[in-house]
Amino acid sequence: MIGAGQALPPFEIASIDPQAMVVWADLLHDPNPIHLDKAAVQAAGLGERRINQGPANLAYILNMLAAALPDWRVESTDVRFMANVLEDDRVVAGGTITAANDSHVTCDIWLEVDGRGRALAGSATLVKND
Amino acid sequence: MSDPELPPPPDVSGTSLSGAGTITISAEQNAALCRSTRIEPAADGTAHPIWFFVASQVGMGRSVAGICEACEFDVNEGPMMTGSRVTFSQPIRTGVPYRVDGEIKGLTRKRSRTLGVMDLMEYELRLVGADDGETVLVTTNSWALPRRELAA
Numbered sequence: 233m234i235g236a237g238q239a240l241p242p243f244e245i246a247s248i249d250p251q252a253m254v255v256w257a258d259l260l261h262d263p264n265p266i267h268l269d270k271a272a273v274q275a276a277g278l279g280e281r282r283i284n285q286g287p288a289n290l291a292y293i294l295n296m297l298a299a300a301l302p303d304w305r306v307e308s309t310d311v312r313f314m315a316n317v318l319e320d321d322r323v324v325a326g327g328t329i330t331a332a333n334d335s336h337v338t339c340d341i342w343l344e345v346d347g348r349g350r351a352l353a354g355s356a357t358l359v360k361n362d
Numbered sequence: 363m364s365d366p367e368l369p370p371p372p373d374v375s376g377t378s379l380s381g382a383g384t385i386t387i388s389a390e391q392n393a394a395l396c397r398s399t400r401i402e403p404a405a406d407g408t409a410h411p412i413w414f415f416v417a418s419q420v421g422m423g424r425s426v427a428g429i430c431e432a433c434e435f436d437v438n439e440g441p442m443m444t445g446s447r448v449t450f451s452q453p454i455r456t457g458v459p460y461r462v463d464g465e466i467k468g469l470t471r472k473r474s475r476t477l478g479v480m481d482l483m484e485y486e487l488r489l490v491g492a493d494d495g496e497t498v499l500v501t502t503n504s505w506a507l508p509r510r511e512l513a514a
Contacts, residue, residue: 256398260419287446291412295401310447
């Protein structure tokens with residue numbers, strides 16, 4: 233039974249793998265070195281650790297929704313990117329159902345970074361699979 | 363609406379971002395993306411939904427640097443993605459050719475506590491089946507372009 237106020241089971245990445253950033257750089261055709269090279273991150277004044285691509289952070293949330301609501305598929309999302317996620321970070325994607333009926337579920341969604349708060353937050357609407 | 367006390371931002375509304383070719387997500391690419399996020403790919407030919415962002419970004423007619431250039435902004439100044447919206451009409455599938463249509467929606471010039479002055483830039487992209495012409499999704503991405511030269 234799905235209802236408003238229900239928390240969705242979290243999806244955790246125990247440690248952000250910099251090798252995954254190489255995969256994303258290739259798929260996105262994005263050679264920005266802040267995702268690939270610690271020296272470039274330092275030179276840009278952005279700290280010591282490589283920075284995860286923003287859409288990868290949203291992908292963890294989409295994984296959470298797919299696992300939590302397997303009979304539903306995402307119809308829409310609306311998210312704000314609030315902070316960077318860095319290599320070796322532990323992140324947890326979470327959500328809470330805000331409304332539900334026979335055809336649609338809406339949720340608040342977020343990605344929490346250990347020790348630094350939310351990197352991403354927004355909402356999603358899912359529709360029942362055919 | 364832009365701050366009337368600031369110089370107006372470049373008028374880039376309507377600048378086309380439509381791609382010239384098509385993009386097809388292979389099963390291997392989808393598997394690599396899924397596994398990079400610690401899940402296995404679906405067995406039914408649907409692609410991970412985050413391909414909305416990847417495919418539209420790769421298939422559009424300009425790079426992010428090119429969009430920044432159209433906005434008279436040097437990409438080396440550090441554009442920041444601030445938000446993304448998407449609405450799906452149907453799932454994205456592997457092995458299906460798509461084209462990307464889209465355009466810049468506009469620039470809004472604002473004062474920012476953290477950036478001084480910035481332009482909020484929005485562009486809309488549509489992933490369309492190349493064979494059937496059906497729109498699979500519409501996405502709007504927003505970026506902050508810090509205008510340090512106007513911050514003093």
